[in-house]
Amino acid sequence: xxxxxxxxxxxxxxxxxxxxxxxxxxxxxxxxxxxxxxxxxxxxxxxxxxxxxxxxxxxxxxxxxxxxxxxxxxxxxxxxxxxxxxxxxxxxxxxxxxxxxxxxxxxxxxxxxxxxxxxxxxxxxxxxxxxxxxxxxxxxxxxxxxxxxxxxxxxxxxxxxxxxxxxxxxxxxxxxxxxxxxxxxxxxxxxxxxxxxxxxxxxxxxxxxxxxxxxxxxxxxxxxxxxxxxxxxxxxxxxxxxxxxxxxxxxxxx
Numbered sequence: 001x002x003x004x005x006x007x008x009x010x011x012x013x014x015x016x017x018x019x020x021x022x023x024x025x026x027x028x029x030x031x032x033x034x035x036x037x038x039x040x041x042x043x044x045x046x047x048x049x050x051x052x053x054x055x056x057x058x059x060x061x062x063x064x065x066x067x068x069x070x071x072x073x074x075x076x077x078x079x080x081x082x083x084x085x086x087x088x089x090x091x092x093x094x095x096x097x098x099x100x101x102x103x104x105x106x107x108x109x110x111x112x113x114x115x116x117x118x119x120x121x122x123x124x125x126x127x128x129x130x131x132x133x134x135x136x137x138x139x140x141x142x143x144x145x146x147x148x149x150x151x152x153x154x155x156x157x158x159x160x161x162x163x164x165x166x167x168x169x170x171x172x173x174x175x176x177x178x179x180x181x182x183x184x185x186x187x188x189x190x191x192x193x194x195x196x197x198x199x200x201x202x203x204x205x206x207x208x209x210x211x212x213x214x215x216x217x218x219x220x221x222x223x224x225x226x227x228x229x230x231x232x233x234x235x236x237x238x239x240x241x242x243x244x245x246x247x248x249x250x251x252x253x254x
Contacts, residue, residue, distance in 0.1 A: 001065045005100055005246060006031070006045070007090035009058050013123055013232060014085060018051040018060065027051075027086055031062060034081040034088075039068055048100035048239050049107055052191065054231030056124065059089070059238050063100040070249065092246045103245060106168060108184040108238040111197045111229070116177045125178070126233035132179065132204040137172045140200045140213050141181065144170040151220035153195035155227065163189060163220075191227050193234055198226035 008031060016024035020032065028047050035043035045062040070091065071077060078088045112125040121127070144167055151163040169184040181197050199216060202208040208216070216224035 001067050001096065003063055003065050003094050003096045003098060004070070005061050005063050005092040005094050005098070006088055007092075007246075008060050008062065009087050009089055010056065010060070011085040011123070012051060012053070012055045012057070016053045017055075018049070018057070019047055027057075027060075028062065030083060030086055031088075034078050035064060037081055038071075038074075038077055039066060041068075046100055048104050049188075049236060050190075051234075051236055052194075052231055055234045055236070056232065057236035060236055061100045061104075061239050061241075063094070063098065065096075090246075091249060093249055094245060098245065103241055104239050105242060106184055106186050106240040107188060107236065108169070108182070108240075109188070109193045110183075110235045110237050111181040111193060112233045112235070113179040114177050115179065118177070123232050124235075126230050128179070128201070130205060132201070133206065134172065134174055134179075134204070136206075136210065137179075137200055137204040139210055140203045141170045141172055141183075143210065143214055143217070144183075144196060147217050149220060150189055150192055150217075152217050152222055152225050153192045153199070154189035154222060155191035155195070156222060158190045160189060165189065165192070194229050194231070195222070195225040195227045197233075198229045199224075201229070202226055 010027050015027050018027045020026055020028045028045060032043055032045050043064050045064040048061040051057055074091060075088055113128040114121045114125045115129055117127060148164050148166060150165050154163055166186045169182060171182055173180045183193060203213050
């Protein structure tokens with residue numbers, strides 16, 4: 001058996017999330033169906049990073065095993081089967097023990113706000129036409145880097161054994177009518193980025209002081225966080241792997 005990593009991007013609006021679920025329309029289910037059609041045998045993939053319903057990804061990964069050779073037009077054929085809102089961007093042969101989830105070193109997300117009504121941003125950002133204290137937002141993002149326990153920003157009904165995350169980057173950028181939160185960590189909890197964004201927006205609007213924001217983190221109480229920001233503003237931007245793991249197949253090289 002050969003193991004392959006596949007790189008995908010998708011628009012999450014029509015999906016109940018990334019990971020396969022019973023009686024739900026998911027991105028992974030569409031990928032598995034396309035692989036199974038192409039190989040003419042059942043293929044079940046394993047995903048690197050879960051995303052919630054409505055969340056988008058510019059890069060996510062799965063792995064699957066097959067003894068069958070890959071057709072030189074594998075990318076073209078898979079993309080012809082996949083729906084328009086999912087694209088296969090790359091395929092990589094990896095060692096048989098490589099795991100798309102556990103081999104990942106980190107993940108990067110962006111959450112986008114737009115401050116003036118724009119019909120072209122409706123499905124890829126959060127319309128937020130309110131006055132914001134950008135310096136307060138940036139200060140809150142800096143505070144996040146001081147902590148490792150993010151129990152406060154994990155939704156309930158999660159099965160994780162630890163709420164510890166190593167935050168590498170946490171900052172806001174503003175350009176014109178777009179305000180974007182950027183965050184990178186070794187792992188993320190269920191609903192974590194949206195919880196961070198929603199709570200920081202309370203700081204930016206003067207409804208929560210920086211001391212109160214810090215107290216919310218230290219409370220380890222998810223009722224102190226605000227998760228009420230819509231999913232379409234959230235993008236999984238990158239999944240990072242050790243250098244040299246993702247070697248493209250010959251038919252992918254230019």
